[in-house]
Amino acid sequence: MAMIERAQKQDVSEILSLQKLAYVSEAEIYNNYNIMPLKEDLATAEQSFEDNIVLKYVEEGRIVGSVRAYEKDGECFINKLMVHPEYRNRGIAQKLMEGIEKQFKGVTYKLFTGSRSTKNIALYEKLGYKGYKKEKLDVEDTVFLFMMK
Template identity: 55%
Template sequence: MNVIIERALVSDAEQILTLQKLAFRSEAESISNYEIEPLVQTIENFKSQFESHIVLKAISDGTIIGSVRAYVKDGTCFIGKLIVQPEYQGRGIGKSLMEEIEKACPATRFELFTGSNSEKNIGLYNRLGYQVFKREVIGHYLTLVFLEKSCKSLSH
């Protein structure tokens, strides 16, 4: 399978948002809460993120099958919404998206979060060098796990 990762355009927003809602459905099901931000994010809100975020997309056969976004503040790259179309998961696409977003962001530290029940995600982030540094209880249904990776030795 040939996958190309490149910068997304605002014109890709609707396709990425549709994929985002599909990809985060299992997360919502695991906590029985369909009001999580990735599922209720509006197209207007997402399009506005293109002004402040780097948004990447993974394409296979002309179709967007994955995406990730990030922004840099005070030397930290905040990575969010790593998504891969469910039938393409487990093929290294998420890993490739993470590696490319790290390259695209001039930062000395990377930070992201996921749900504490998202064992596959946490495993991926650990393999990429991320370590848990904080947990935050959002409610009886959700605890977020915050992970970080320091890259002071890398030059961007």
């Protein structure tokens, strides 16, 4: 049975492997395989577990989805939403988003995604997010769409 639960430190390696697999499709959109999610190392991922609530979606005993978020000054910053390519289009990303939002009450939710990532944007809009700016970050060449709810 599939379930969403809080990820633990021992899950970091499996989630990082999933991330590197899941974000290849983003890299393909931009023809840039030097994006941050593909470059993240184990130490950085471990630190992320210290700074974020990390949820995992477990199906058939394996982690096939994950999302992270943290709160600061009344804003919840959602990041690293991912689903294994073989498990996409089954509602897992939506369930993860709903699950992470439940961890933070009475806040403004914020996230960003690649400005050409039409499937991601459509999902976030379906969940009530609205774009409020496009901007390139110093860490990579992608132009991101920043969204909030």
